[in-house]
Amino acid sequence: MAGQVAGKVALVTGGASGIGQAIAELLAQEGASVVVTDIDELKGPEVVAGIRKAGGEQAIFLQQDVTSEPRWAEVVAEIEQRFGRLDVLVANAGIGIGVLSIVEMSLADWRRQTAINLDGVFLSVKYCLPLMRKGGRGGSIIMMSSLAGLRGSATLAGYSATKGGVRLFAKSIAMECASFGDGIRVNSVHPGIIDTPIWAKIPPGASSGQNAPIDPQELARLATPLGRAGQAQEIAQGVLYLASDASSYVTGTELVIDGGMFAGTAVRRS
Template sequence: MERSGQVRGKVALVTGGASGIGAAIVELLAQEGATVVATDIDELRGADLAARLRNAGREVIFLQQDVTSEERWIEVAAEVGKRFGRLDTLVSNAGICIAVPSIVDMTLQDWRRQIAINLDGVFLSVKHSLPLMRRHGGGSVIMMSSVAGLRGATSLAGYSLSGYSATKGAVRLFAKSIAMECAQVGDGIRVNSVHPGIIDTPIWGKNSTWASGAGQNAPNVAGERAKSSTPLGRAGHAFDVAQGVLYLAADASRYVTGTELAIDGGMNTGGVVRRAQSQ
């Protein structure tokens, strides 16, 4: 599909880019003209995605990465610098959701694992990407949070999301703080967070599992859950989130920093009592 080239000439790094929202972001940024470096722990899916997009004429490479490893972050940043000499857009998208029946059932090991991926990984992405961005006078950092980072999220279909909400709330304020830090030094880097609501990705499928040690089946599909919990009455799609990321990566958002973009069908705004449709 031919597009308008909103990020033509830019170099973007997307973590967690092998599937779901991350893959949609990689594809859309590439379609819009960016050279995209997709990273993920899932080497098979990541390599397949990059190959498919290259076959379609897009500029995409894949690097295997565990975002919790600082040693690997040093290697990835060095590889980006060596190949392209710059970085214009960082999308810190990699994350997991560990859901348990109650917070008292969460092990310290799972608590720390979720923090390591959802928060430490974002910290490391910023630490090792800002120097590349500063070489060429700025860029855009986009941190993937959640509607659970905007308000309390104690449960979803009987599963506690308290730990997940804690990490995503931290990402939101980390984004604001880094936005102010970058503005203070005048490096031209904008920083914002994105907050998806219920997005129809494979994790909601009948055979998918929550990322918990117990590996319970997902309690509901996205569409059914969204009917009752979002004002728009339907789940979003990964492409909807990718469109928001594209806006924040493009020059169209050049005056936007330190804010959050909710892509949640109105979920954070409140509930809606639907009126009966007249016949």
């Protein structure tokens, strides 16, 4: 069905590549005006150009470091000036830092990862929620967590800490919005092994002790009941559902999109 988010204004952080790019493109395809933000000033405009070429005329790119509080105030002010409201917030920007042992993680890396993955989500809500409430039309806040936010990972302890925090932050803001009666729903999305550029940014050896880069397809073949890595577009479809009125009775919960990993272990018979 076309136009599932027609007439809505959506902000997607970390929208220059991977899952964020797929989300921005699908929301625009389904009728939303999309604001793409990212620290990447080269790829971000390319994503918006592609959206416009495909017919999504109401798409803009704003450079943003999600850890900068002053920049958040500027981004939200720009959205209000251009569109007058905000209906959908997708807090997607994040990084993953893996280490063989937590004792090898520097405090600087711990703090950098926490600043982007957790502080950035906090700031997104702090600055976007007032504009969403001002519109008086309700809305949807979607926070990108991870399968690592639902269960432990031996080599991603710091990452899991941030994504677990996002999960409970989403539930708490969902309860706040419900208590205010503002019609804003809040949920978290938990991808499993998804074939995106983030794997190239995790240091080789973080998961296996070897120096070869992590191959998400091979990792998923061994670890995922469905036997393959997910695609960014498959996460985007879940986000579209949460952004649309089809999920009007869904708040404070997790959408797990992981090929069955969280459910258990399956031995394929063929």
